[in-house]
Amino acid sequence: MTRRRLDDVRRLLVARRLDALVVSHLPQIRYLCGFSGSNGLLLVTRTTDVFATDGRYAEQVKQEVNGPRVAVGAGPLADVIAPRVRLRRGARIGFDPEQTSIAAMSRWRSSFRGAMFTPVPGLLDPLISVKDHDEIEATRRAVAISERVWKEVLPMVVPGVREMEIAARITFLHRLHGADGDGFEPIVASGPRGALPHAGASERRIRRGELVTIDFGCRWKGYHSDITRTVAVGRPSPPLRRMYQAVLESQLGSLLMLRAGVAAREVDAEARRILRSHRLQPYFRHSLGHGLGLQIHEQPRLAPTSSDILRDGQIVTVEPGVYVPGVGGVRIEDDVVVRPHGRDLLTSLPKDLLVL
Amino acid sequence: MTRRRLDDVRRLLVARRLDALVVSHLPQIRYLCGFSGSNGLLLVTRTTDVFATDGRYAEQVKQEVNGPRVAVGAGPLADVIAPRVRLRRGARIGFDPEQTSIAAMSRWRSSFRGAMFTPVPGLLDPLISVKDHDEIEATRRAVAISERVWKEVLPMVVPGVREMEIAARITFLHRLHGADGDGFEPIVASGPRGALPHAGASERRIRRGELVTIDFGCRWKGYHSDITRTVAVGRPSPPLRRMYQAVLESQLGSLLMLRAGVAAREVDAEARRILRSHRLQPYFRHSLGHGLGLQIHEQPRLAPTSSDILRDGQIVTVEPGVYVPGVGGVRIEDDVVVRPHGRDLLTSLPKDLLVL
Numbered sequence A, B: 001m002t003r004r005r006l007d008d009v010r011r012l013l014v015a016r017r018l019d020a021l022v023v024s025h026l027p028q029i030r031y032l033c034g035f036s037g038s039n040g041l042l043l044v045t046r047t048t049d050v051f052a053t054d055g056r057y058a059e060q061v062k063q064e065v066n067g068p069r070v071a072v073g074a075g076p077l078a079d080v081i082a083p084r085v086r087l088r089r090g091a092r093i094g095f096d097p098e099q100t101s102i103a104a105m106s107r108w109r110s111s112f113r114g115a116m117f118t119p120v121p122g123l124l125d126p127l128i129s130v131k132d133h134d135e136i137e138a139t140r141r142a143v144a145i146s147e148r149v150w151k152e153v154l155p156m157v158v159p160g161v162r163e164m165e166i167a168a169r170i171t172f173l174h175r176l177h178g179a180d181g182d183g184f185e186p187i188v189a190s191g192p193r194g195a196l197p198h199a200g201a202s203e204r205r206i207r208r209g210e211l212v213t214i215d216f217g218c219r220w221k222g223y224h225s226d227i228t229r230t231v232a233v234g235r236p237s238p239p240l241r242r243m244y245q246a247v248l249e250s251q252l253g254s255l256l257m258l259r260a261g262v263a264a265r266e267v268d269a270e271a272r273r274i275l276r277s278h279r280l281q282p283y284f285r286h287s288l289g290h291g292l293g294l295q296i297h298e299q300p301r302l303a304p305t306s307s308d309i310l311r312d313g314q315i316v317t318v319e320p321g322v323y324v325p326g327v328g329g330v331r332i333e334d335d336v337v338v339r340p341h342g343r344d345l346l347t348s349l350p351k352d353l354l355v356l
Helices: A002-015 A026-034 A054-066 A079-085 A101-109 A123-128 A132-154 A163-176 A192-193 A238-257 A264-277 B002-015 B026-033 B055-064 B077-084 B102-111 B125-129 B133-156 B163-175 B191-195 B238-257 B264-277
Strands: A022-023 A041-043 A049-053 A067-074 A092-095 A116-119 A188-191 A210-216 A218-220 A227-231 A289-290 A298-302 A315-318 A322-326 A328-331 A332-340 A342-345 B021-023 B039-046 B051-052 B071-072 B093-097 B116-119 B189-190 B210-215 B218-220 B227-233 B289-291 B298-302 B315-318 B321-324 B328-331 B334-339 B340-347
Touching: A002 A022, A002 A041, A002 A123, A022 A026, A026 A041, A026 A049, A026 B227, A041 A079, A049 A054, A067 A079, A079 A101, A079 B289, A092 A101, A092 B002, A101 A116, A101 A188, A123 A298, A132 A163, A132 A210, A132 A218, A132 A227, A132 A315, A132 A332, A163 A210, A163 B163, A188 A192, A192 A210, A192 A322, A192 A328, A192 B315, A210 A238, A210 A289, A227 A238, A227 A328, A238 A264, A238 A315, A238 A322, A238 A328, A238 A332, A264 A298, A298 A315, A322 B051, B002 B021, B002 B026, B002 B039, B002 B125, B002 B298, B021 B026, B026 B039, B026 B051, B051 B055, B051 B289, B055 B071, B071 B077, B071 B102, B077 B102, B093 B102, B102 B116, B125 B210, B125 B298, B133 B163, B133 B218, B133 B315, B133 B334, B163 B189, B163 B210, B189 B191, B191 B321, B191 B328, B210 B238, B210 B328, B227 B238, B227 B328, B238 B315, B238 B321, B238 B328, B238 B334, B264 B298, B298 B315, B328 B334
Parallel strands: A022 A092, A049 A067, A092 A116, B021 B093, B051 B071, B093 B116
Antiparallel strands: A022 A041, A041 A049, A188 A210, A210 A227, A289 A298, A289 A315, A315 A332, A322 A328, A332 A342, B021 B039, B039 B051, B189 B210, B210 B227, B289 B298, B289 B315, B315 B334, B321 B328, B334 B340
């Protein structure tokens, strides 16, 4: 599997007239050769590839790394790699300028003397954003774990419980049911805290009549789930109900737009159009969604400024929200595979307003 | 508090003949101005300071940021800052080359045209590594939460339990008892898995007669605890007992060396010397310890190659270990404040071999 991905990279090298690509971003390293540790460097040339890490991972690489030659060494990893590859004088080596520090570049320059380092921002994004069958199944598994956790955690969402008790329980159950761990710290935002899109979970106790937004997800073999549901604890007021219905309509409407070939910003625009018809568009202050994979935020972006065109096999979140200061918030988020003529929902939790 | 830290930075600017310092590393931003979000940039000049973030954090900065002027804006944060400060033509702006990407530098250069960017690796490390009273108390609180968790989790360390059940419980209890969350994913390594220093926690079930190494810690207001204990589940074999006693002796001996003015590598050497007297030194394959603060790994490093001299108020871990492939492992780790004439232990859990 990773062999094929490395060959895909080689095709990019030819197309971009590069002699090699140096990969230092850990999720990209994991994608290309399976390594899940915290220190590694991969060089892919037109004819070979070498992965380097340090002695702590000598055992782990034997189990994980499949594809490139492996070199375990001390000191700068570029120095471990350089003697093992032959590059022509003046070779063009591509790198990702967002993921490369000034200090790393200076080390690489002294390891690969005479090479020309060429920035290729986002070179691997198209490759990584389109998922193969195994990646979709891994994501499906992560979603299944999170959905099981959701069902087990719902009975504790009652008046008087603290937000962080719910968050702690989600984390516990994710691990217990076989996830690598949370994909991110769960958000539990009740009542007026629901108006903070990135609220975390606080000591606040949930009260009757409030909406509670819970945004959670896990990793399974590195692949992420990312789900949000908003529930009512006791009967919510009519304005809160209307907010909920508007967000649900926006979420369902934008889901219907998803298919390969559509501009991501058009899907985002549809979500906003529907919220505008409810006069709630000013309260939707983030983008509609993002790619999901070995990273919790990947390409493509579903946002007003996105230039991405959706492609078959991409996994994205669709998560419109409305946040009214002093009142509360609603967000509904599913994980979806983009398909040629539509979409496959990975999430299956019900979306009608649940009154607990 | 952060006002004083910003003034300390200004003294460094004068000493290093810089006109300004740009700070992009989030833990350093948190240290200097209190901001705990995920996107920010701070510029400190000799006369002023400006912190910039995006619209998501408009509310959060009001609660958190204390000291610098705050600017909330869209687009590159350096563009948000630049119009708000006056720098002379050719101003020398310091930056950390390990924490600055090639892409960020190119954005900064276009925001601060005509400035001379000067790498100052580790400039803030001495400042950040020495903790003030509030920082030590925050760490003490994090340690107290973790020690409470330890006592509550011990009864479940029995034959038949899976490592990850213990890890999940630790995470749950950390949150429940008021931590921000884990400081890192707990390590639970039983039996032969104890020979992997970075083992994580697996599906493996603990068996009678095994040693179990548990390495865990939390964050409280950003400050970390980091504790390891190795316990025996049922009576361990004499060789395992001897391993334990050797590591304990090494840990106690190196603790005794800790005081301000001592070279960190000497403390590390003492731990190795004691293990050598037990013929176990080849099985100690990582460094003795690290600084602890807003980051889980900070300066100083207690390692054979360290050039750090210990200073009053630094918080460090002391964690010798022995890892014998196929047999198992032992690690014992405390958190300690370096003092002029010795050390203050922050951890208080017993260290005699606990046979459960």
